[in-house]
Amino acid sequence: MIIANNDxxxxxxxxxQRLAELIDFPVILWSGCATPRNFPANLFPFRVSSHxxxxxxLPLENAAIRLEGGKLxxxxxxxxxxxxxxxxxxxTREEIAETMGADAAFPMAxxxxxxxxxxxxxxxxxxxxxxxxxxxxxxxxxxxxPEGIDLKLAQAIASLRLTHDxxxxxxxxxxxxxxxxVHKVGMAAxxxxxxxxxxxxxxxxxxxxxxxxxxYGSIVTVHGEVLHNQHYHHPIQPGDLLLADVxxxxxxxxxxxxxRTWAVSGKxxxxxxxxxxxxxxxxxxxxxxxxxxxxxxxxxxLAAKVIAQGLVDLxxxxxxxxxxxAMDAHALFFPHGVGHLLGLDVHDMEDLGDLAGYEQGRKRSxxxxxxxxxxxxxxxxxxxxxxxxxxxQVPGILNDSECREKYQDVVNWERLEQFxxxxxxxxxxxxxxxxxxxxxxxxELPTDADSIEQMVKNT
Amino acid sequence: MIIANNDxxxxxxxxxQRLAELIDFPVILWSGCATPRNFPANLFPFRVSSHxxxxxxLPLENAAIRLEGGKLxxxxxxxxxxxxxxxxxxxTREEIAETMGADAAFPMAxxxxxxxxxxxxxxxxxxxxxxxxxxxxxxxxxxxxPEGIDLKLAQAIASLRLTHDxxxxxxxxxxxxxxxxVHKVGMAAxxxxxxxxxxxxxxxxxxxxxxxxxxYGSIVTVHGEVLHNQHYHHPIQPGDLLLADVxxxxxxxxxxxxxRTWAVSGKxxxxxxxxxxxxxxxxxxxxxxxxxxxxxxxxxxLAAKVIAQGLVDLxxxxxxxxxxxAMDAHALFFPHGVGHLLGLDVHDMEDLGDLAGYEQGRKRSxxxxxxxxxxxxxxxxxxxxxxxxxxxQVPGILNDSECREKYQDVVNWERLEQFxxxxxxxxxxxxxxxxxxxxxxxxELPTDADSIEQMVKNT
Ligand SMILES: [Mn+2]
Ligand SMILES: [Mn+2]
Numbered sequence: 001m002i003i004a005n006n007d008x009x010x011x012x013x014x015x016x017q018r019l020a021e022l023i024d025f026p027v028i029l030w031s032g033c034a035t036p037r038n039f040p041a042n043l044f045p046f047r048v049s050s051h052x053x054x055x056x057x058l059p060l061e062n063a064a065i066r067l068e069g070g071k072l073x074x075x076x077x078x079x080x081x082x083x084x085x086x087x088x089x090x091x092t093r094e095e096i097a098e099t100m101g102a103d104a105a106f107p108m109a110x111x112x113x114x115x116x117x118x119x120x121x122x123x124x125x126x127x128x129x130x131x132x133x134x135x136x137x138x139x140x141x142x143x144x145x146p147e148g149i150d151l152k153l154a155q156a157i158a159s160l161r162l163t164h165d166x167x168x169x170x171x172x173x174x175x176x177x178x179x180x181x182v183h184k185v186g187m188a189a190x191x192x193x194x195x196x197x198x199x200x201x202x203x204x205x206x207x208x209x210x211x212x213x214x215x216y217g218s219i220v221t222v223h224g225e226v227l228h229n230q231h232y233h234h235p236i237q238p239g240d241l242l243l244a245d246v247x248x249x250x251x252x253x254x255x256x257x258x259x260r261t262w263a264v265s266g267k268x269x270x271x272x273x274x275x276x277x278x279x280x281x282x283x284x285x286x287x288x289x290x291x292x293x294x295x296x297x298x299x300x301x302l303a304a305k306v307i308a309q310g311l312v313d314l315x316x317x318x319x320x321x322x323x324x325x326a327m328d329a330h331a332l333f334f335p336h337g338v339g340h341l342l343g344l345d346v347h348d349m350e351d352l353g354d355l356a357g358y359e360q361g362r363k364r365s366x367x368x369x370x371x372x373x374x375x376x377x378x379x380x381x382x383x384x385x386x387x388x389x390x391x392x393q394v395p396g397i398l399n400d401s402e403c404r405e406k407y408q409d410v411v412n413w414e415r416l417e418q419f420x421x422x423x424x425x426x427x428x429x430x431x432x433x434x435x436x437x438x439x440x441x442x443x444e445l446p447t448d449a450d451s452i453e454q455m456v457k458n459t
Numbered sequence: 460m461i462i463a464n465n466d467x468x469x470x471x472x473x474x475x476q477r478l479a480e481l482i483d484f485p486v487i488l489w490s491g492c493a494t495p496r497n498f499p500a501n502l503f504p505f506r507v508s509s510h511x512x513x514x515x516x517l518p519l520e521n522a523a524i525r526l527e528g529g530k531l532x533x534x535x536x537x538x539x540x541x542x543x544x545x546x547x548x549x550x551t552r553e554e555i556a557e558t559m560g561a562d563a564a565f566p567m568a569x570x571x572x573x574x575x576x577x578x579x580x581x582x583x584x585x586x587x588x589x590x591x592x593x594x595x596x597x598x599x600x601x602x603x604x605p606e607g608i609d610l611k612l613a614q615a616i617a618s619l620r621l622t623h624d625x626x627x628x629x630x631x632x633x634x635x636x637x638x639x640x641v642h643k644v645g646m647a648a649x650x651x652x653x654x655x656x657x658x659x660x661x662x663x664x665x666x667x668x669x670x671x672x673x674x675y676g677s678i679v680t681v682h683g684e685v686l687h688n689q690h691y692h693h694p695i696q697p698g699d700l701l702l703a704d705v706x707x708x709x710x711x712x713x714x715x716x717x718x719r720t721w722a723v724s725g726k727x728x729x730x731x732x733x734x735x736x737x738x739x740x741x742x743x744x745x746x747x748x749x750x751x752x753x754x755x756x757x758x759x760x761l762a763a764k765v766i767a768q769g770l771v772d773l774x775x776x777x778x779x780x781x782x783x784x785a786m787d788a789h790a791l792f793f794p795h796g797v798g799h800l801l802g803l804d805v806h807d808m809e810d811l812g813d814l815a816g817y818e819q820g821r822k823r824s825x826x827x828x829x830x831x832x833x834x835x836x837x838x839x840x841x842x843x844x845x846x847x848x849x850x851x852q853v854p855g856i857l858n859d860s861e862c863r864e865k866y867q868d869v870v871n872w873e874r875l876e877q878f879x880x881x882x883x884x885x886x887x888x889x890x891x892x893x894x895x896x897x898x899x900x901x902x903e904l905p906t907d908a909d910s911i912e913q914m915v916k917n918t
Binding site for chain 1: 494495496497498499500501502503504506508509543544545546547548583584585586589602603652654656657659660661663664665666667668669670675676682684685686687688691692794803804805806808809810853854855856
């Protein structure tokens with residue numbers, strides 16, 4: 001899905017006009033620069049700063065924009081004439097300025113002249129960060145701890161980026177559609193794969209074929225109990241579950257984030273299916289509850305309660321679901337938050353710490369069952385969030401002596417042993433809050449166990 | 460191909476013993492740290508410093524090694540207990556030290572106590588670079604301009620890394636074998652692909668499936684005349700040539716680098732085949748000439764001469780091949796060097812500038828036909844080099860008014876127009892210099908036009 005250029009310019013104009021309604025000081029945002037991988041000419045694929053992308057729309061390297069009163073000035077150097085040999089004809093400053101609808105465009109060297117009293121947000125690469133401090137001629141705090149006008153700017157940008165406009169949604173639907181295709185290919189590739197890496201290769205190959213990038217480091221593992229597992233060397237065996245958390249990002253940076261868990265053999269064991277259906281019930285209950293005004297933490301607690309009740313029904317936990325959630329017993333098996341904001345970043349605006357994820361004045365809980373919750377705000381139409389409940393048997397939690405003692409009486413450890421073939425299950429979709437409830441952007445990818453089995457077997 | 464751990468330790472021991480024969484001061488090498496992509500928890504895939512990898516053998520993050528008199532001390536912190544939840548059980552400092560055969564192992568905090576008078580090489584990431592200056596308590600020059608003991612160290616390491624030991628060769632063969640498979644899949648995928656991106660997806664999917672990484676940004680393009688083209692959005696059409704320069708790197712960092720050019724339709728046009736066969740003739744002549752003691756620049760000039768003569772035979776150039784090369788007329792169509800060192804980096808040790816590529820005392824020529832040559836040394840057994848002649852119609856060169864005037868009389872511009880369907884062709888293999896000549900590590904992938912056509916058609 002391509003947005004016509006005049007639509008891009010129109011979208012960008014509206015974004016900076018809305019920003020101008022919130023703040024009355026000039027803003028300079030830097031795009032960042034590519035980082036060498038092992039020598040200066042061999043670079044990591046460049047990822048532009050998301051705040052720059054939001055207002056500039058184009059993945060430009062070594063560029064800056066200045067925003068004031070709804071006006072956009074672009075700062076970028078023209079490509080060096082000799083670069084034609086290596087990189088071909090590249091658009092000029094004026095062509096780029098026209099595409100983005102800039103009001104004026106200058107070489108980078110002129111940025112210093114226009115930097116007085118400007119606010120900014122620190123970019124992630126150290127090289128550009130030093131330039132920011134130099135050109136603004138002051139200390140710039142890290143993005144996660146902005147101060148003064150930088151803090152006001154971060155709050156203003158967060159309030160804009162919290163909900164998505166039509167331009168953003170077109171891109172978000174496009175990355176979601178790619179990720180749906182990615183997971184279908186992953187399931188189909190499993191039957192003939194011998195390792196996690198082979199399934200990952202099939203999946204990421206689809207992202208590359210769409211001319212998109214991975215929005216984050218893929219998780220493709222038979223050890224789903226390791227939450228951020230980024231190893232892919234394990235052989236995959238017929239009795240294993242394979243957990244795949246893989247998402248694409250469009251060329252202009254808009255992300256998607258899908259997790260599915262399937263049986264390598266194509267058929268869940270009865271214990272795997274019991275837990276799968278329980279995680280799916282939590283997933284469905286959370287999505288059904290999404291509505292403007294609902295507190296996201298309540299959705300998290302709903303997932304916790306559905307999981308706690310289901311584990312009671314399966315004989316793994318003992319007691320009343322509300323009591324179990326109150327004592328964080330669900331977090332023995334579901335130790336992370338039920339989801340997060342999604343947008344230009346897979347954890348949208350996490351560079352700002354909890355400034356975007358948490359309503360002003362709220363702080364992370366130190367409760368075991370709440371401390372990993374990345375989003376704690378009332379939902380608003382136009383927000384995009386993930387819903388991703390899970391069940392994991394994490395040895396570091398379940399074998400921890402303090403944990404075992406604290407939860408000694410509420411876990412039936414013998415019954416739990418019968419579920420040893422369920423190391424980790426997560427089901428994750430991308431859900432847009434709408435005026436009337438929600439729309440699952442990733443709904444084309446089935447979640448029910450029968451369909452999942454079918455997709456793995458149909459090879 | 461996996462090297463048993465005791466072999467790794469043995470290989471690493473020999474490398475540091477050889478280093479100790481060359482220098483008599485202590486050395487500290489840092490591994491580097493991962494760089495945030497858009498927020499601190501979303502990182503670029505980490506690539507360890509190659510000099511660290513050469514002596515440490517393992518892709519460790521946030522680590523350092525101290526080498527002195529053939530002894531190895533490892534500095535690394537144990538994983539934080541809480542990281543088990545997210546990253547699973549990770550090896551301890553002692554386990555890592557045992558794998559690499561370290562003589563001692565310490566937490567990072569103790570590195571400062573052992574840093575007196577140590578030499579180092581600046582790593583590429585700014586964050587670690589600042590730590591290097593801080594811990595050594597002095598200015599450290601960029602890797603491309605080392606000074607004092609750092610320069611002596613760079614020279615000593617370069618002299619070791621110029622030729623490859625058995626441990627390195629096992630890895631280099633492994634990445635070469637993967638890249639051969641990658642190109643076969645790329646050719647087979649072309650017939651059903653509609654864009655460059657789809658072919659790239661198929662190719663890089665194979666690298667990922669082997670649990671390897673791309674050694675460099677892939678080039679997969681119907682615009683091979685853009686030498687470092689890293690766009691993949693063009694549709695591919697039956698009359699196009701597709702140039703693919705894609706290479707894998709093993710988990711411990713050893714690279715490969717293959718280019719093939721094929722007809723999208725599976726059948727070269729007669730003009731495409733004429734030029735293809737000419738580039739192949741240069742490729743074959745260069746490989747046949749590789750022998751210990753031969754000057755690599757002479758191999759480059761041989762490629763230039765074969766191409767010049769071939770273009771005379773095709774009526775594109777006019778005159779005598781030697782004269783044409785002397786006036787750099789070949790460089791109108793073959794503007795880059797015939798190859799480079801290959802090892803832990805795809806342009807091996809290019810972080811050191813020309814220190815490794817150029818024999819001491821030699822400098823880059825400013826001749827149009829020689830200035831891009833990355834390697835200018837007599838060959839030695841154990842060196843691995845690429846051989847990658849090419850033919851390109853670069854508009855920036857051929858339409859340049861100075862160029863057209865200078866070469867007015869030696870180019871038959873009308874005849875050249877008949878070859879307009881040949882925008883770019885390159886054929887690249889990885890060639891090990893042996894005692895008796897050479898061994899092509901990538902020889903499993905055919906180069907002749909008939910075989911290439913067959914591989915594209917056999918879909
Ligand atoms: Mn997620
Ligand atoms: Mn090369």
